[in-house]
Amino acid sequence: IKNILQEDKPVPGCTISEQLYQQDDTTVSVFALAAGTSISAEAYQYHKIITVLSGKLTITTENEDNEELTSGDSFITWTDKPVGIRTSKGCIYLETCLSKSAQLNSRLRIGHVFQLQRILPYQDNKIINMDLISDPTMKLVMMSFKGNTGLAEHSAPGKALIYALDGSA
Secondary structure: OOOHHHHOOOOOOOEEEEEEEEEOOEEEEEEEEOOOOEEEEEOOOOOEEEEEEEEEEEEEEOOOOOEEEEOOEEEEOOOOOOEEEEOOOOEEEEEEEOOOOOEEOOOOOOOOEEEHHHOOOOOOOOEEEEEEEEEOOEEEEEEEEOOOOOOOOOOOOOOOOOOOOOOOO
């Protein structure tokens, strides 16, 4: 199991990226940006989800629509609108590139900062499940577990990538 925060530390003066997953048009990559570095604004025909794991970054556009993100914040980029990223103190973030056919849950707002852990409530002794994104090669599902709950051992049609947003298991 990969511990991103321990294994993907920024290198002074550099930006680092590593692809963690790829299936057709869907990819998940980790980026480690050192203090004072940036990634130039680029436009894509598909959405990207940026999720900050540590540090602080600024999403920039050519219109200077800057959005500040800190640890735990996420942002869905526009399509065909150049988006850049810069950091003054350094950051580590995940970038999930979605296929053009990806369907987003109506609770996700493109171009706005949000926190995944605030989308789904907890209920005692229950598992709450919400599909956030569906496309032909990936399904992004959020689940909240409270009390003595857990999933039974099972198989799935593909690989699973699990992020713990809150608590421990």
